[in-house]
Amino acid sequence: MIRYFISVFLTLYVSYLALVIRLKSKIMKYLTSLLLFICLLASQGIAQTTITLHADEGEYTISRHIYGHFSEHLGHCIYGGFYVGEDNKMIPNQRGIRTDVVNALKELEIPNLRWPGGCFADTYHWKDGIGPKSDRPKIVNTWWGGVTEDNSFGTHEFLDLCEQLGTEPFISGNVGSGTVQELSDWVQYINFNGESPMSELRKTNGREEPWKVKYWGVGNEAWGCGGNMRVEHYVDVYRKYATFMNARWGDERIFRIASGPSDDNYHWTEVLMRDIPHQLMQGIGMHHYSVINWNKKSSATEFSEEEYAVTMQKAYDMERIIRGHSAVMDQYDADRRVALVVDEWGGWYDVEPGTNPGFLFQQNTMRDAMIAGMTLNIFNNHADRVRMANLAQTVNVLQAVVLTDGEKMLLTPTYYVMDMYKAHHDATLIPAKIHTVDYTLEGKSIPAVSVSASKKENGTLTISLVNVDSRSAQPVSIDLRGMHAQGVQGQILQAAKLQAHNTFDQPEGVHPANYNGAKLDGDQITLTMPPFSVIVLSVR
Numbered sequence: 001m002i003r004y005f006i007s008v009f010l011t012l013y014v015s016y017l018a019l020v021i022r023l024k025s026k027i028m029k030y031l032t033s034l035l036l037f038i039c040l041l042a043s044q045g046i047a048q049t050t051i052t053l054h055a056d057e058g059e060y061t062i063s064r065h066i067y068g069h070f071s072e073h074l075g076h077c078i079y080g081g082f083y084v085g086e087d088n089k090m091i092p093n094q095r096g097i098r099t100d101v102v103n104a105l106k107e108l109e110i111p112n113l114r115w116p117g118g119c120f121a122d123t124y125h126w127k128d129g130i131g132p133k134s135d136r137p138k139i140v141n142t143w144w145g146g147v148t149e150d151n152s153f154g155t156h157e158f159l160d161l162c163e164q165l166g167t168e169p170f171i172s173g174n175v176g177s178g179t180v181q182e183l184s185d186w187v188q189y190i191n192f193n194g195e196s197p198m199s200e201l202r203k204t205n206g207r208e209e210p211w212k213v214k215y216w217g218v219g220n221e222a223w224g225c226g227g228n229m230r231v232e233h234y235v236d237v238y239r240k241y242a243t244f245m246n247a248r249w250g251d252e253r254i255f256r257i258a259s260g261p262s263d264d265n266y267h268w269t270e271v272l273m274r275d276i277p278h279q280l281m282q283g284i285g286m287h288h289y290s291v292i293n294w295n296k297k298s299s300a301t302e303f304s305e306e307e308y309a310v311t312m313q314k315a316y317d318m319e320r321i322i323r324g325h326s327a328v329m330d331q332y333d334a335d336r337r338v339a340l341v342v343d344e345w346g347g348w349y350d351v352e353p354g355t356n357p358g359f360l361f362q363q364n365t366m367r368d369a370m371i372a373g374m375t376l377n378i379f380n381n382h383a384d385r386v387r388m389a390n391l392a393q394t395v396n397v398l399q400a401v402v403l404t405d406g407e408k409m410l411l412t413p414t415y416y417v418m419d420m421y422k423a424h425h426d427a428t429l430i431p432a433k434i435h436t437v438d439y440t441l442e443g444k445s446i447p448a449v450s451v452s453a454s455k456k457e458n459g460t461l462t463i464s465l466v467n468v469d470s471r472s473a474q475p476v477s478i479d480l481r482g483m484h485a486q487g488v489q490g491q492i493l494q495a496a497k498l499q500a501h502n503t504f505d506q507p508e509g510v511h512p513a514n515y516n517g518a519k520l521d522g523d524q525i526t527l528t529m530p531p532f533s534v535i536v537l538s539v540r
Contacts, residue, residue, distance in 0.1 A: 014377050049436040049449040049476040056482030058428035062110040066379045071392040072118035074144040075359030081395030083153045086533045100272040114170040119143040119225035122176025125214045126186045129154020145358030159211045175219030175406040176227045184244040215255045231271040234352035244282040260284040263323045273332040287344040290315040300349040300362040309441035314373045316446040326385045339387040346392045346399030360397045365501040373419040373466035373534040380452035385427045410507040420536040423462040427454035439469040461539040467529035480527040490515035494533040
């Protein structure tokens with residue numbers, strides 16, 4: 001838009017000069033035309049996007065927990081994804097947990113992992129998944145595919161996985177079909193260090209020391225698969241369960257997360273904030289998926305530009321939705337002690353042809369990279385309220401960062417975005433002011449470029465940029481204030497087409513590369529972003 005107005009101004013100004021001097025000679029006409037051409041050509045190099053960063057004005061910390069993940073007993077996320085069994089001789093594993101997946105996620109430095117669901121959480125009874133595997137009852141996964149599973153992956157296996165990953169567990173408790181006693185016992189089994197029936201049972205099952213799990217969800221999607229409750233009813237359910245969850249062990253406290261709203265249901269959030277004592281609730285969950293239409297989704301790989309644009313508009317809704325819930329929460333919690341936890345987010349498409357519809361297996365393209373980059377920028381910029389989030393899901397389900405097929409494993413474009421962004425973990429959010437053009441298609445528009453920035457204690461400034469425009473490159477100018485920059489380097493994720501993705505035959509088709517296109521001149525950085533690209537700059 002800036003470039004457009006400059007071009008129009010120059011055109012009118014030159015035309016005005018021509019009129020004023022009343023051109024009479026061909027030479028003057030040619031000179032004026034040449035001047036107009038030069039001015040218009042120069043205007044093409046002027047940035048369409050201008051960003052101002054105040055590197056000395058950071059106030060909030062971008063919690064690393066914004067970069068969390070989600071693992072549900074759904075399709076091949078757990079079985080075949082994370083867990084292949086202790087007797088598997090074909091796939092390297094440690095106590096049944098895949099070594100290659102663990103190594104890939106350790107490289108991402110994932111901060112937390114949510115389990116066992118999702119909808120599955122409110123049908124899961126934790127005592128079915130402890131003790132000798134031969135004694136564990138088989139269950140039917142009524143939510144996802146109607147398959148029978150043997151409960152060989154339970155509490156001990158999940159917490160072993162988290163220890164191998166070096167990540168914090170986030171457990172969703174069963175409120176839909178469980179009992180208060182059941183959830184209270186689970187907390188005690190996992191966290192209590194003294195003598196009690198549950199701690200003794202844990203020791204009998206081979207774990208002497210408690211795991212001390214901090215993050216607990218009190219139900220999942222209570223408005224839907226978690227019980228189809230009215231929020232006025234769920235409030236009382238929550239208060240009862242939270243009261244008996246043994247909130248303290250030693251000097252530590254658990255972090256209880258209420259089952260919050262879907263999308264922009266601000267009434268749900270208001271009732272939770274109004275009617276639940278805040279000492280019983282440390283976070284409110286919220287779910288939002290980038291889906292074109294729940295009744296008619298798009299193909300994960302064979303989508304049109306129009307479908308891409310609509311998906312990106314749905315993803316950009318995250319900005320409006322977070323602002324809305326934050327405004328409601330601010331009315332009851334001006335000090336922002338209660339966190340907004342976006343514990344399910346990502347793209348949702350049709351399953352891959354020939355796969356079980358209940359397994360939600362979909363490919364991952366540059367469209368997903370755009371969703372991830374833009375969404376993480378939104379989360380970063382709302383770090384005052386958004387302090388935890390979980391991409392759905394980690395392996396083989398929805399917008400996964402890892403896909404597996406037997407012994408094979410690949411990393412998706414979404415994986416690489418999260419890897420590029422990990423420099424933001426626990427860094428100080430740097431305020432950013434941005435003016436950019438719109439990406440418009442089919443009469444709907446969203447900003448073409450999004451940005452977030454943070455600074456580490458060592459002074460390194462990280463700037464993450466996303467150009468969602470599927471057609472146009474975007475010249476960008478960044479005005480650095482409050483720091484004396486000495487150099488800039490970066491990485492870029494781009495591809496020849498929106499539908500580009502990695503396959504098991506070509507696992508490196510989409511991969512980040514070093515980016516040397518950013519130029520530093522004093523306190524100005526200039527660059528041009530290719531269409532549908534992600535660039536992360538490191539400024540020192």
